Amino acid sequence: MAPAQEQDKNADFFKVTHTSEQYDYAISEGIKLFTRMGFGNVSIDDIVSASGLNRYAIYSAFGAKSDFFKACVRRYCATQIENLEKLTNDPSITPREAVRRNLYAAAEEMSASQAGCLVCENFTDMRQYTPDLGEYCQNFYLTKEAILTNLFSKAKQSGLIPADVEPNHAASAFMIFKFGLSNEVKRNSDLELLNKRIDAFVSAMFRD
Template identity: 55%
Template sequence: MAPDAFVELLWERQMTQTAEQYDAAIEAGITLFMRKGFSNLSIEDIVNATGLNRYAIYSAFGTKADFLRACIRRYCATDIESLERLIAGSALTPKEIARANLYHSVEKMFELGAGCLVCENMKEMEKIAPELGDYCRQYFNKKEEVLRILFSRARDERALPAEIDPDEAAAAFMIFKFGLSNEVKRAPDVTTLKRKIDGFLAAMFP
């Protein structure tokens, strides 16, 4: 996979900070945007969370909107890659893969006390940078494409009822997963969310 655009930018501008520092800054930024959104996040918040000064942030990323772009791209790419690896390199059944993916998501969201970065910021992103809205729709489409592979395999293995279309199963999975983004804000604990996941999967894989 080609290096992230922000790493290329580091070399072009001959930044003194290491790529690892900027990698960590993006990870910190993802958490910040998940928790606070775009409008409620200040440059000072970014400085405090990343450990980079204002000059370093502006030099490497540009504006706050540019920093959001970098965080969104990292978040989407990481999510797709982790799902692809889970499907391609796992001896788990399709149901176990789906459970592992959903469990990991709710554990992460519950740890951060925030929902999906894309879901939480989609409307605002489209106003700030319309191309980000297009990018996120491409992310949704790509994720559904990967999930179709999983559910096609499940149907071939008769783990999924023959009358269930893999496209529809993928769409239902996406709707449920993004719904968890709201559930995580009111669930008393992660165990409660996992019970909801188990119930959903029991219905999908009877």
């Protein structure tokens, strides 16, 4: 094949278009990959294999590996906040049930992937390779804590948690438990067992 023909062939190959659904899928798979393996252990080949996108599509849409990682972290954090707000803003769901459902959903996701929290699992690498994500994730935690504090404030006003428990401390306790859950799932990912521990935590937090 002549050089010009070879060049045209390569150009056609790199013109492969990908839909937004494919990019969404790539990010979803990237979240699982980085959570399970950690940023430092993930290669571009791993991303190609997991996402179904070729190298050119990844570099064109996201940039370097660190840029793809940033897209995954932002999607993960935004989804976490959105799901939590849906639960806590639904007037038909009690604070106790909102906490239980959020933790059940987290346990199911962690059990399926046999990995914990994307941010927790990559915090050290994040500080080294993508320091600008540090502030973003800090805001993520603060936003999450504020939503939970508001939820526990409502619970306290309704007498659902003890009067001597401060809502912000209850919110912190929730986040500490969820962090522990993300570590526990790596030791034992049995969903039934995880849910029993969640039930015990919820029962300890709320009055009947």
